[in-house]
Amino acid sequence: MSPGKISERLESLSLQNRMFILLIVMLLPFISFFTYKAFDINERLETESQSENLKLAKTVAHDIDEFINSTGDVLIPITKNKYFRGQDYPAATAYLEELVPEYPFYHLFAFVDLDGNVKAVAMSSIMAKSEDAKNVQVNVKDTACYMRGVKSKGISIGDFMYSKYTGMPVVHVTYPVFDYSNKRIGFVAAAFDLTKIQNKIMQINTDKHIVISIVDDKGVYIARNRDPRRWVGKSIANTDRYKLILGKTEGMYKTQSSDNTLRIYSFSTTSNAPWFVRVGIDQKYILEQVRKELVNYGLLFAPFLLVAILGWLWIGRDVNKLHKKTEYLTLVDPLTGLWNCRKLDQDFCRELSFARRHKEQLSFAMIDIDHFKNYNDNYGHPVGDNALRTVSEVIRDAVRDTDLVYRYGGEEICVLLPRTDTAGAALVCERIRDDVEKTRFSGEEKQPSGKLTISIGYATYPHDSISKEGLIKSADTALYKAKNNGRNRVEAYETSGQETSGNDFYPFSQCI
Numbered sequence: 035m036s037p038g039k040i041s042e043r044l045e046s047l048s049l050q051n052r053m054f055i056l057l058i059v060m061l062l063p064f065i066s067f068f069t070y071k072a073f074d075i076n077e078r079l080e081t082e083s084q085s086e087n088l089k090l091a092k093t094v095a096h097d098i099d100e101f102i103n104s105t106g107d108v109l110i111p112i113t114k115n116k117y118f119r120g121q122d123y124p125a126a127t128a129y130l131e132e133l134v135p136e137y138p139f140y141h142l143f144a145f146v147d148l149d150g151n152v153k154a155v156a157m158s159s160i161m162a163k164s165e166d167a168k169n170v171q172v173n174v175k176d177t178a179c180y181m182r183g184v185k186s187k188g189i190s191i192g193d194f195m196y197s198k199y200t201g202m203p204v205v206h207v208t209y210p211v212f213d214y215s216n217k218r219i220g221f222v223a224a225a226f227d228l229t230k231i232q233n234k235i236m237q238i239n240t241d242k243h244i245v246i247s248i249v250d251d252k253g254v255y256i257a258r259n260r261d262p263r264r265w266v267g268k269s270i271a272n273t274d275r276y277k278l279i280l281g282k283t284e285g286m287y288k289t290q291s292s293d294n295t296l297r298i299y300s301f302s303t304t305s306n307a308p309w310f311v312r313v314g315i316d317q318k319y320i321l322e323q324v325r326k327e328l329v330n331y332g333l334l335f336a337p338f339l340l341v342a343i344l345g346w347l348w349i350g351r352d353v354n355k356l357h358k359k360t361e362y363l364t365l366v367d368p369l370t371g372l373w374n375c376r377k378l379d380q381d382f383c384r385e386l387s388f389a390r391r392h393k394e395q396l397s398f399a400m401i402d403i404d405h406f407k408n409y410n411d412n413y414g415h416p417v418g419d420n421a422l423r424t425v426s427e428v429i430r431d432a433v434r435d436t437d438l439v440y441r442y443g444g445e446e447i448c449v450l451l452p453r454t455d456t457a458g459a460a461l462v463c464e465r466i467r468d469d470v471e472k473t474r475f476s477g478e479e480k481q482p483s484g485k486l487t488i489s490i491g492y493a494t495y496p497h498d499s500i501s502k503e504g505l506i507k508s509a510d511t512a513l514y515k516a517k518n519n520g521r522n523r524v525e526a527y528e529t530s531g532q533e534t535s536g537n538d539f540y541p542f543s544q545c546i
Contacts, residue, residue: 036149091300396451
């Protein structure tokens with residue numbers, strides 16, 4: 035778009051109906067104020083919610099640690115029992131059967147040898163569906179609890195799994211067993227009843243917009259207070275929301291949850307198990323609270339704020355108009371009405387960055403009026419200035435709507451041709467040259483060629499150069515070639531076979 039058209043548009047905008055301006059002035063400050071307050075309130079509520087949720091996550095994590103600690107207190111005496119140390123498995127089984135009813139938090143207790151064979155097991159009466167269940171020969175060598183239990187020197191925690199005896203979701207807590215010669219012979223395992231943790235977090239008094247979940251270090255849901263049947267046992271290991279918490283002991287973040295609800299989360303870790311406790315609040319709930327507070331602000335402050343800003347804007351509209359006009363004038367050459375070098379710098383950097391990102395081509399042309407000094411010497415600078423203005427108008431009319439024309443200095447003019455390859459640039463440049471040649475200028479018959487003509491040189495990104503300065507220099511070189519070859523012609527820059535495509539993706543750092 036030409037500078038003249040932009041000037042007309044700016045002028046037409048400043049002369050719109052006063053009533054329309056008044057309406058805009060009344061509405062925009064109101065919207066701006068409440069937009070700011072909305073962000074401010076939202077940020078405050080999010081911070082408060084994250085802080086409260088972090089406290090809740092730490093509380094739940096502490097309760098889980100207490101459960102696991104109490105499990106260790108149960109297992110350690112068992113490992114010291116003579117039946118286990120002496121490998122008397124029938125007696126060990128009987129001992130466990132007497133023990134199970136005292137600890138309803140566990141599905142079963144078992145002794146596992148170093149080969150992963152369950153040698154003694156006792157299940158709660160609720161979990162054991164038949165007397166034969168405990169007599170089933172089970173090997174747990176393929177489980178995480180075995181792999182960790184046979185190596186651990188103390189309490190170890192297995193991964194989430196479904197019990198091979200009961201089919202219920204469990205996590206095993208183990209403790210090593212040594213014989214009387216202090217040789218490791220296996221470990222005792224307690225199948226921690228995850229439904230107890232599930233019931234625990236479901237009993238926490240929270241609103242429906244709060245979600246509490248426990249996830250292990252493999253990304254598997256251990257428990258969830260909302261819709262647990264759907265989520266417990268499922269993995270989120272490959273999701274970004276899980277990766278956000280890896281390697282951290284606590285933190286806060288916002289993400290799309292498993293049920294496609296945007297939530298703000300706080301999380302903490304348990305000390306005795308590789309688990310994360312997350313507490314999330316629905317973003318939708320926070321937005322509802324923001325709306326309620328905005329209503330109160332509107333009732334109290336909006337009228338006063340509206341009147342104050344209305345008066346300020348009404349007085350300041352002329353200042354704003356003058357500022358825009360001054361800013362516009364700093365980018366325009368006063369003699370030709372073309373854009374100036376300052377605008378060229380801005381546009382060149384923008385278009386070259388666009389071309390680099392989108393792998394587009396960009397051409398740049400340098401134009402010089404042939405024998406212009408001779409024309410000025412014959413008729414004087416006022417006539418020369420008129421000729422320069424006429425050439426500028428012809429060039430501006432000859433280029434496409436997307437092309438940008440600038441006065442580079444003296445009688446030199448340049449054209450920026452976005453998304454234009456070498457062939458396209460040649461067509462535009464030839465049209466410019468031809469239109470100038472056909473234009474009649476006062477006293478041009480005294481020019482060496484009998485006409486006032488122009489010479490053009492152009493270069494193309496990335497074939498000829500990958501930088502702003504390089505393209506200008508290349509186009510200038512092509513312009514001198516046109517001058518040396520007789521003037522009144524168009525010449526392209528020749529790279530002499532140099533490869534430049536390999537530089538297409540160098541960082542664009544030449545613009546200043």
